[in-house]
Amino acid sequence: MDYYSGQINKLIEALGSLPGIGAKTAQRLAFHIVNMPEEDVKRLASAMTEAKSGVRYCKCCCTLTDDELCPICKSPARDKKTIMVVENSRDLAAYEKTGKYNGVYHVLHGAISPMLGISPADLKIKELLERLKDDVNEIIIATNSSIEGEATAMYLSKLIKPIGIKTTRIASGVPVGGDLEYIDEVTLLRALDGRTEL
Numbered sequence: 001m002d003y004y005s006g007q008i009n010k011l012i013e014a015l016g017s018l019p020g021i022g023a024k025t026a027q028r029l030a031f032h033i034v035n036m037p038e039e040d041v042k043r044l045a046s047a048m049t050e051a052k053s054g055v056r057y058c059k060c061c062c063t064l065t066d067d068e069l070c071p072i073c074k075s076p077a078r079d080k081k082t083i084m085v086v087e088n089s090r091d092l093a094a095y096e097k098t099g100k101y102n103g104v105y106h107v108l109h110g111a112i113s114p115m116l117g118i119s120p121a122d123l124k125i126k127e128l129l130e131r132l133k134d135d136v137n138e139i140i141i142a143t144n145s146s147i148e149g150e151a152t153a154m155y156l157s158k159l160i161k162p163i164g165i166k167t168t169r170i171a172s173g174v175p176v177g178g179d180l181e182y183i184d185e186v187t188l189l190r191a192l193d194g195r196t197e198l
């Protein structure tokens, strides 16, 4: 039985499809939104549509950015010969927050997962290999320590090592299955400093 109007239901359904939003939260948000001043609702809606249409992949590292190149790839202060491979832009942000990493990144946008049907071709691996044609000293594989992250690290090291580039893996002080973005800075830095060659 429908308790609410069709439009409210539609809003609840749309909000409920977002990650981490359960049925109750979706309901609360939907009622909050319809009670908001119209101006605020418009601002919220346009922030979403503008971000969706304006955000793109950095031409070099594939992170999400507004420009052709992200600020990190653009910066002359960053060491372009050290590339840290991460699963997503949130992991990149986690390492950036430590302020201690001076290299650049490569964002895969996921990890290999046969269960979810994510194959290497679905990730930004081709783009990474393209970057290895330039002068690169080290590839730091910083995928999560989940099964998917480990499988991806293994896959990448098999691809990269034969090229003759030093390939390292961050230390697994990082809790198994833990998303990098939820790990504190000290643990992240310890994982980075304790990286070992593959």
Ligand code: ZN
Pocket: 058, 059, 060, 061, 062, 063, 069, 070, 071, 072, 073, 074
């Ligand atoms: Zn970039």
